[in-house]
Amino acid sequence: MASTMGIFIILSLFAFYLARFSITESRTGGYYMTDIKARNLAMTGIEHAMQSYKASRNISNISGNFNNGNYSVSFDTQNNEAGTALPHSHFITVKSTATINDVERNLRLIVSSMPEAFLFSFYGNNSGGQTFTESNGTISGDMFYNGNVESNSGTGSGTTYTSTGTGGTLLSSPPPFPTLDITQYEALLTSAASASGAYNNYALDFDGSNDYVKINNSSDINTGGAIHTQKTIEAWFKVEDKNITSRKQTIYEQGGTVRGLNIYVYGGNLYVGGWNEPNGESDWDPGTWLSTNSIQSNTWHHVALTLNGGNSVTNNAFKGYLDGTQFGTGEGSKLWNHGGDVSIARNRDTKFHTGDYNSAKYFAGMIDEVRLWNVERTASQIAVKKDTVLAGNESGLTAYYNFQENTGTTANDTQTQSNNDGSIKNGASWTDGPTLSKMGSTAFTNTTINLSSYANSQLLANNDLTISGSTVNGPGYIVVNGNLNISSNTTINGNIFLICSGNITISNSQIGTGLGAAVVIYSKGVADYNNSTVYGLIISKGNSSLELDGSTVYGAILNYSSSFSLVGDSDITGSVISYSSVDFQGNDASITRGNIPTFLGLNIGLDPIVVPGSYLEY
Amino acid sequence: MIIVIVAVGIIGSMAATMLFQGADIFVKETNRQGFVSEARSAFWRLMRETQGQSSSADFILSDQNSLYLKNGKGDLKDFQTSSPDQFNFRLGTGSYNSLSNSLGYSQSNGFTFYNNNFNVVSPSSGGLNVAQAKTVHLSKLDLTFINDMDTLSLTSFVYPHNFRFGSKMSYHD
Numbered sequence: 145m146a147s148t149m150g151i152f153i154i155l156s157l158f159a160f161y162l163a164r165f166s167i168t169e170s171r172t173g174g175y176y177m178t179d180i181k182a183r184n185l186a187m188t189g190i191e192h193a194m195q196s197y198k199a200s201r202n203i204s205n206i207s208g209n210f211n212n213g214n215y216s217v218s219f220d221t222q223n224n225e226a227g228t229a230l231p232h233s234h235f236i237t238v239k240s241t242a243t244i245n246d247v248e249r250n251l252r253l254i255v256s257s258m259p260e261a262f263l264f265s266f267y268g269n270n271s272g273g274q275t276f277t278e279s280n281g282t283i284s285g286d287m288f289y290n291g292n293v294e295s296n297s298g299t300g301s302g303t304t305y306t307s308t309g310t311g312g313t314l315l316s317s318p319p320p321f322p323t324l325d326i327t328q329y330e331a332l333l334t335s336a337a338s339a340s341g342a343y344n345n346y347a348l349d350f351d352g353s354n355d356y357v358k359i360n361n362s363s364d365i366n367t368g369g370a371i372h373t374q375k376t377i378e379a380w381f382k383v384e385d386k387n388i389t390s391r392k393q394t395i396y397e398q399g400g401t402v403r404g405l406n407i408y409v410y411g412g413n414l415y416v417g418g419w420n421e422p423n424g425e426s427d428w429d430p431g432t433w434l435s436t437n438s439i440q441s442n443t444w445h446h447v448a449l450t451l452n453g454g455n456s457v458t459n460n461a462f463k464g465y466l467d468g469t470q471f472g473t474g475e476g477s478k479l480w481n482h483g484g485d486v487s488i489a490r491n492r493d494t495k496f497h498t499g500d501y502n503s504a505k506y507f508a509g510m511i512d513e514v515r516l517w518n519v520e521r522t523a524s525q526i527a528v529k530k531d532t533v534l535a536g537n538e539s540g541l542t543a544y545y546n547f548q549e550n551t552g553t554t555a556n557d558t559q560t561q562s563n564n565d566g567s568i569k570n571g572a573s574w575t576d577g578p579t580l581s582k583m584g585s586t587a588f589t590n591t592t593i594n595l596s597s598y599a600n601s602q603l604l605a606n607n608d609l610t611i612s613g614s615t616v617n618g619p620g621y622i623v624v625n626g627n628l629n630i631s632s633n634t635t636i637n638g639n640i641f642l643i644c645s646g647n648i649t650i651s652n653s654q655i656g657t658g659l660g661a662a663v664v665i666y667s668k669g670v671a672d673y674n675n676s677t678v679y680g681l682i683i684s685k686g687n688s689s690l691e692l693d694g695s696t697v698y699g700a701i702l703n704y705s706s707s708f709s710l711v712g713d714s715d716i717t718g719s720v721i722s723y724s725s726v727d728f729q730g731n732d733a734s735i736t737r738g739n740i741p742t743f744l745g746l747n748i749g750l751d752p753i754v755v756p757g758s759y760l761e762y
Numbered sequence: 763m764i765i766v767i768v769a770v771g772i773i774g775s776m777a778a779t780m781l782f783q784g785a786d787i788f789v790k791e792t793n794r795q796g797f798v799s800e801a802r803s804a805f806w807r808l809m810r811e812t813q814g815q816s817s818s819a820d821f822i823l824s825d826q827n828s829l830y831l832k833n834g835k836g837d838l839k840d841f842q843t844s845s846p847d848q849f850n851f852r853l854g855t856g857s858y859n860s861l862s863n864s865l866g867y868s869q870s871n872g873f874t875f876y877n878n879n880f881n882v883v884s885p886s887s888g889g890l891n892v893a894q895a896k897t898v899h900l901s902k903l904d905l906t907f908i909n910d911m912d913t914l915s916l917t918s919f920v921y922p923h924n925f926r927f928g929s930k931m932s933y934h935d
Contacts, residue, residue, distance in 0.1 A: 757930030760834030
């Protein structure tokens with residue numbers, strides 16, 4: 145019995161030893177198979193991430209799992225996998241980690257958000273074969289030119305020329321000229337070309353209870369001396385109920401009981417009024433009120449009053465217009481300077497045709513395009529311009545409220561001579577304004593344009609567009625089927641596309657505010673950048689000309705134009721890719737290899753690339 | 763009683779012999795699997811590192827018995843086959859580590875290099891020079907491992923992953 149047990153124990157120990165030996169060997173032999181699987185899984189993660197990034201430069205983390213393992217991919221815009229800073233601002237490290245059981249594999253790629261040619265300070269793919277002869281200006285950093293380069297035409301280390309150029313190393317396999325996918329740009333231009341109106345017109349909606357716009361007393365509206373001989377007040381309005389008789393629904397007022405002007409609706413009629421009572425002045429007392437019953441409730445109408453008076457009351461000095469047609473005329477005089485409030489959609493203490501001047505008479509409905517002039521506009525001018533937005537610099541225009549802010553509590557005065565911004569009180573809300581169908585051009589002057597207030601964040605203009613002295617907030621698109629003119633200290637903030645089918649002129653303005661808040665500009669006509677600073681990417685797609693004059697660009701230029709000039713002290717820090725030579729017309733002009741934005745989250749029509757030699761298993 | 767003791771002795775010795783033979787077969791087979799695993803693991807490491815080659819220029823000095831590599835972060839690595847049976851790996855400029863001591867040196871063709879026309883690039887004396895190395899498009903790895911009566915030949919063409927993304931140039935840095 146004992147011997148049997150002994151044999152059994154010995155056999156059991158032996159069997160256990162064999163089993164352990166077998167398992168150990170099998171596990172060791174199986175590790176490399178798991179390693180292969182984990183590595184393939186990590187590569188799957190890299191592929192997944194690359195496709196995600198390529199579409200719109202999306203750098204959100206990615207993960208997935210299959211084959212009993214999982215992978216996770218992350219992006220690093222600053223450093224490589226070891227924490228070392230990347231050599232270029234538009235490089236990104238893509239790191240993939242895959243785990244199967246206790247086996248982990250790590251891979252990384254480095255991706256350039258721009259095509260390879262953007263690694264040069266200047267890459268000239270000149271198809272005409274002309275010689276690069278520029279001796280003015282400097283080019284610093286690696287340069288490639290598909291043609292001849294004369295001596296001293298480029299400076300800086302690593303300058304690389306092809307053909308008979310001197311001073312560099314022959315580049316045997318230069319990268320290709322970047323391929324630009326213009327699909328989205330052309331689609332947006334098509335949308336702009338079919339836009340019904342170039343101007344998404346906004347207005348203010350007043351509740352009739354307490355909403356109004358307050359405009360402070362101003363020397364160029366009411367308190368100044370010797371400026372009130374001629375006046376024109378214009379506005380678009382849409383009254384909810386024209387027949388209300390419980391109050392005068394005041395569209396506009398300035399002044400008080402002694403001197404003033406007003407426009408209001410009462411009992412089915414539209415009134416325009418004016419007065420200047422003091423005997424020692426003109427004795428325009430009680431004043432003149434012109435009226436018409438040709439208005440409809442819930443219908444947009446244009447109203448205007450004009451005044452052309454002297455020191456004494458004369459006939460036909462005061463006129464009223466409805467929808468561009470004069471509906472009345474009466475006696476009037478000039479206005480002596482006067483205090484009191486200036487309001488839109490409220491009466492505080494101006495006088496009505498009934499002689500009363502009860503306060504707090506509010507307007508229920510919508511008002512837009514309020515224009516105050518210190519000149520008498522003619523009937524023709526009123527009729528022609530009532531449907532057209534103003535540029536803001538028209539002679540005699542002293543205040544202009546187009547209510548294009550579409551947000552906030554400030555009604556900007558968008559004329560250029562002075563500033564009389566209004567305060568929106570008690571919650572008057574933003575709404576759509578009348579269709580201004582006769583616009584031959586669109587202009588934004590001294591205003592703030594929030595692209596988020598436009599459908600799909602796209603400001604579409606089916607004609608020329610001018611932006612002057614304004615601030616544009618993104619993200620979004622400004623698409624112009626015509627010419628685009630940006631001037632007078634305009635600021636275009638980051639993540640905005642400027643797309644223009646015609647000529648683009650940018651002067652004295654700031655386009656983009658940093659490499660992290662860059663702008664993409666795509667134009668097909670003549671492109672002129674004067675005394676401006678640009679952060680981003682300039683694409684000059686037309687076969688015309690591109691000129692920088694006294695301007696600075698931080699980022700990249702992709703030029704298809706046959707003429708490309710740097711005038712004066714124009715400096716480009718980043719990269720220039722051009723189908724033609726660059727003509728340095730200023731000794732101080734320079735092109736220097738520098739940082740380029742990454743354009744994260746944006747489709748700019750240029751594919752990112754994997755940096756050769758960057759694949760690494762670690 | 764004696765008969766029983768003799769019978770138990772005979773049966774016991776037979777059982778012991780059978781156990782010994784079974785165990786011997788098991789151990790040999792397991793060792794065989796170990797040999798196969800070692801060869802495959804060594805060859806897989808060779809393939810993996812070659813696939814991580816950063817630039818063709820980094821094949822410089824490589825020849826039939828030596829394969830020089832540099833990965834994407836600049837780490838130097840090289841593989842070496844030597845007589846009679848060594849297959850070694852070295853990281854940087856340190857000493858070599860053995861990946862296998864079962865290499866059939868004379869039976870292995872070692873490392874072969876091809877240009878983009880699939881013509882063999884024959885290393886000059888001392889290994890591939892710079893000009894030759896830059897033309898390398900593809901490498902062939904051909905090793906034979908021998909253990910007792912077992913022979914395992916492993917062969918693979920390797921086109922490094924980095925080569926798919928273009929040639930690494932100075933302006934990429």
